[in-house]
Amino acid sequence: MVEGEVLLQLGGTDEPERAFGALKHIHLLSIDRGGRKFKPGEQSGGRAHLRGVNLKPQGGVMRTVRALVAGIIVTLLAAQPALACGGLVAPDGAVNLGRTTTLAAYHEGVEHYVTSFEFSGGGSEFGSIVPLPGVPTDVVKGGDWTLQRLILETQPVERTSLFNAVAEDAPAGQSATVLQEHKVKALDITILEGGGDAVGRWAGEHGFQLSPDAPEVLDFYASRSPIFMAVRFNLDRARKLGVDLGDGTPIHLSIPTPNPWVPLRILGLGAGPRERIEADVFLLTDERPNLLPLPGFAKALKLDYSEAASDLLLADLRSDKGMKWMPKSDMWLSKIVVDGTASELSHDLAIDPTGRVTPSAVAAGLLDVIPELPPVGDETQQWWAWTIVLMLGAVVWRLANRFIGSAS
Amino acid sequence: MRGRLFLALGLLALFGAGCRQAEAGAPVIAIEIEHSRFDPAAIRVEAGSTVTFVVHNGDPIAHEFLIGDAAAQRRHETGTEPEHGARPGELSIPPGETRITSYTFPSDGRLLVGCHLPRHYDYGMRGTITIR
Ligand SMILES: [Cu+2]
Numbered sequence: 001m002v003e004g005e006v007l008l009q010l011g012g013t014d015e016p017e018r019a020f021g022a023l024k025h026i027h028l029l030s031i032d033r034g035g036r037k038f039k040p041g042e043q044s045g046g047r048a049h050l051r052g053v054n055l056k057p058q059g060g061v062m063r064t065v066r067a068l069v070a071g072i073i074v075t076l077l078a079a080q081p082a083l084a085c086g087g088l089v090a091p092d093g094a095v096n097l098g099r100t101t102t103l104a105a106y107h108e109g110v111e112h113y114v115t116s117f118e119f120s121g122g123g124s125e126f127g128s129i130v131p132l133p134g135v136p137t138d139v140v141k142g143g144d145w146t147l148q149r150l151i152l153e154t155q156p157v158e159r160t161s162l163f164n165a166v167a168e169d170a171p172a173g174q175s176a177t178v179l180q181e182h183k184v185k186a187l188d189i190t191i192l193e194g195g196g197d198a199v200g201r202w203a204g205e206h207g208f209q210l211s212p213d214a215p216e217v218l219d220f221y222a223s224r225s226p227i228f229m230a231v232r233f234n235l236d237r238a239r240k241l242g243v244d245l246g247d248g249t250p251i252h253l254s255i256p257t258p259n260p261w262v263p264l265r266i267l268g269l270g271a272g273p274r275e276r277i278e279a280d281v282f283l284l285t286d287e288r289p290n291l292l293p294l295p296g297f298a299k300a301l302k303l304d305y306s307e308a309a310s311d312l313l314l315a316d317l318r319s320d321k322g323m324k325w326m327p328k329s330d331m332w333l334s335k336i337v338v339d340g341t342a343s344e345l346s347h348d349l350a351i352d353p354t355g356r357v358t359p360s361a362v363a364a365g366l367l368d369v370i371p372e373l374p375p376v377g378d379e380t381q382q383w384w385a386w387t388i389v390l391m392l393g394a395v396v397w398r399l400a401n402r403f404i405g406s407a408s
Numbered sequence: 409m410r411g412r413l414f415l416a417l418g419l420l421a422l423f424g425a426g427c428r429q430a431e432a433g434a435p436v437i438a439i440e441i442e443h444s445r446f447d448p449a450a451i452r453v454e455a456g457s458t459v460t461f462v463v464h465n466g467d468p469i470a471h472e473f474l475i476g477d478a479a480a481q482r483r484h485e486t487g488t489e490p491e492h493g494a495r496p497g498e499l500s501i502p503p504g505e506t507r508i509t510s511y512t513f514p515s516d517g518r519l520l521v522g523c524h525l526p527r528h529y530d531y532g533m534r535g536t537i538t539i540r
Contacts, residue, residue: 201503
């Protein structure tokens with residue numbers, strides 16, 4: 001899944017023909033306090049599948065049903081806190097922090113990462129850079145209600161009454177290498193490969209203005225995966241497409257990777273060390289996953305939901321755009337609530353989707369990349385063994401300081 | 409850019425100040441900027457000396473190197489000057505580049521050095537200069 005997102009200010013003034021609107025990047029989906037993000041008009045290409053009834057778009061009745069479903073979801077979400085992006089840096093240096101939501105689903109070796117970018121108007125200019133665990137094979141517009149549906153799933157009390165009502169009422173390098181460029185609605189998306197320095201320079205040359213912590217954070221990610229996604233709104237296209245203030249554009253990335261992880265540290269980009277970072281991270285895996293760091297052990301993480309995903313949920317998600325890859329049954333749904341200061345969130349979230357082994361400490365951002373061991377018999381082997389022992393000792397020491405120390 | 413780098417390297421060779429340690433009385437002090445921090449961040453200079461600072465920005469973002477007392481740092485924090493370089497002890501350094509400035513210190517006291525691009529000073533981009 002994943003993703004982290006980093007919002008970076010765009011200095012678009014030197015590129016008048018490419019003025020940018022403000023961009024809010026939300027993992028998976030963005031909802032404002034008014035809950036108006038989920039517009040019925042955006043549902044026309046999708047299908048709703050509620051309570052086992054497959055709702056196919058077949059004319060006026062089905063449009064009415066979809067509008068009802070969307071309306072119910074909007075109503076349910078109206079009470080939610082604002083889902084904004086972390087690390088939104090304004091021109092005056094202020095940081096706009098809000099709650100973010102992300103889905104990372106892992107199936108058959110592919111991490112499906114869904115996130116949403118919200119158009120917040122043209123007053124200030126923002127871009128976003130998201131570290132990725134690998135090179136995506138697909139970057140497309142995401143489904144319309146996947147994130148909202150997951151939020152509802154983990155709030156069973158509210159969901160039950162209102163969803164029942166619906167179901168009953170309706171029939172249910174030096175320089176970074178540009179690997180890929182995509183246009184999704186009004187978003188210009190660039191997939192980059194390079195070290196932290198190269199990606200930072202590319203961003204600067206393309207109108208992004210990075211916050212002072214960006215060099216360290218970009219290096220932190222680049223040492224594990226040199227793949228980044230840079231996103232910005234194209235204001236001209238937004239106008240032509242009729243994108244309104246607050247409209248969210250969900251993005252769905254398919255990323256083959258043996259080591260799925262979700263970037264969390266990036267959420268604190270641009271924030272002060274004591275500023276609070278809040279996010280909801282949904283995970284869908286074939287088995288009950290092992291996580292690192294362990295929620296609860298890491299002060300900023302809490303495992304808020306962990307149950308077998310219902311067939312109904314999976315059917316609903318499968319009915320959304322681009323979600324057919326998802327199995328019809330046998331998936332595990334986890335919800336991790338991120339709530340801590342930026343300084344506590346100095347790590348990411350590594351996932352072992354099999355539930356059989358401990359996730360990679362490197363993928364979790366707790367350990368620097370391990371150098372390759374020389375072949376057996378090498379005369380330096382003993383030296384390497386001692387190096388590894390010392391490194392492991394350092395990791396234990398770091399973990400103890402981070403978690404035990406921060407909990408005291 | 410390259411010319412300035414060679415100049416900086418030449419100065420370093422000339423004065424034998426290849427190390428990044430700030431030394432009392434050294435006429436040339438090399439400052440490295442990485443991850444929005446000065447290294448070294450604590451500098452000692454001799455009273456009344458003129459010191460040449462060779463400042464390399466190893467970050468992919470722009471930084472500043474501004475010497476002054478606390479009042480001067482406050483002025484810079486709210487100032488609007490887009491570029492520094494004309495006055496002694498003040499530099500704007502683009503990503504990956506090296507800039508040089510000289511500054512003559514008073515007979516005693518303590519000065520500060522800082523970067524005042526938005527949020528940089530608060531983030532920790534500051535240091536001290538002790539005159540003795
Ligand atoms: Cu700076």
